[in-house]
Amino acid sequence: MDNSLEKHTCALLIDNEPFSFNVSGSFFKGKPEVLYQSQGNILENTEWESEGFKIISAFSDIEFKLLSNSIKKNILKGIKLAGITVTENDFNIGDYHKYITNQENHLKVINHTKNLRNEDFDLDFEKLALKFSKHTNTKLTPYIKQLQSSHIQIRISRPNSLDINPPHRDGYLDYWKNILNIWIPIAGCNEHSSLPVIEGSHLIPEDQIIRTKAKGAYINGNQYYVPCIIKTTNGPFKMFRPNPKKNEALIFSPFLIHGAAINKNTDVTRIALELRFDKKED
Numbered sequence: 001m002d003n004s005l006e007k008h009t010c011a012l013l014i015d016n017e018p019f020s021f022n023v024s025g026s027f028f029k030g031k032p033e034v035l036y037q038s039q040g041n042i043l044e045n046t047e048w049e050s051e052g053f054k055i056i057s058a059f060s061d062i063e064f065k066l067l068s069n070s071i072k073k074n075i076l077k078g079i080k081l082a083g084i085t086v087t088e089n090d091f092n093i094g095d096y097h098k099y100i101t102n103q104e105n106h107l108k109v110i111n112h113t114k115n116l117r118n119e120d121f122d123l124d125f126e127k128l129a130l131k132f133s134k135h136t137n138t139k140l141t142p143y144i145k146q147l148q149s150s151h152i153q154i155r156i157s158r159p160n161s162l163d164i165n166p167p168h169r170d171g172y173l174d175y176w177k178n179i180l181n182i183w184i185p186i187a188g189c190n191e192h193s194s195l196p197v198i199e200g201s202h203l204i205p206e207d208q209i210i211r212t213k214a215k216g217a218y219i220n221g222n223q224y225y226v227p228c229i230i231k232t233t234n235g236p237f238k239m240f241r242p243n244p245k246k247n248e249a250l251i252f253s254p255f256l257i258h259g260a261a262i263n264k265n266t267d268v269t270r271i272a273l274e275l276r277f278d279k280k281e282d
């Protein structure tokens with residue numbers, strides 16, 4: 001890490017409770033422009049465009065079971081790659097922190113779980129994307145044109161840890177700016193751990209946003225790919241957790257500010273799945 005980087009405390013409210021963490025980086029404000037473009041957007045003409053997010057019903061119980069089994073398999077594979085032996089039948093994903101007890105091994109596991117594809121799951125995400133299309137007025141696909149592949153990530157957040165992304169917008173990265181973000185609760189997701197967002201924040205102009213460049217933020221010595229947004233010119237963030245329930249999904253604009261998904265549960269690892277859907281060409 002570059003020692004000349006400024007050290008900041010990012011302080012925010014999540015459901016009215018204060019939370020803060022230290023972040024290093026070079027922070028700046030942008031131009032007086034709104035990056036979110038309505039025209040041609042996946043959210044264009046939806047009734048939830050101004051909020052920037054929506055909770056939808058996503059799965060049947062059978063589909064959810066298939067999905068959580070695949071997630072368990074992938075986490076087990078990551079644990080095996082980290083060199084830890086686990087008896088598959090005894091393993092409950094919410095107990096992850098009891099097996100992975102240091103940062104070094106955790107980083108080895110997420111090295112596997114952060115970059116998965118359709119083929120790593122038993123659920124057909126192509127079919128799921130078409131099902132989600134009814135909420136977006138445009139056909140969706142898990143195949144991301146710019147990447148020429150799908151991109152699926154399992155998010156693992158241990159209790160009392162800084163296993164978080166800073167508040168950010170995926171849309172700052174060129175290959176994510178036209179996609180739809182999907183966040184799916186799998187285990188340990190509740191009012192103490194679910195993903196926080198800022199309603200309507202995709203419409204905040206850049207001259208009110210204080211952020212780093214891509215790959216410009218460090219938390220706990222870990223470098224983050226996404227630019228970190230520390231605050232707006234109106235002061236610290238007021239975030240809230242929409243908290244989708246089992247079988248539901250949170251869908252949102254890549255310009256909606258989200259992150260800081262601190263897991264305040266003391267005895268369960270939070271597991272969530274992140275999908276990204278692109279517009280499907282006819």
Ligand SMILES: [Fe+2]
Pocket residue numbers: 165168169170258
């Ligand atoms: Fe994100």
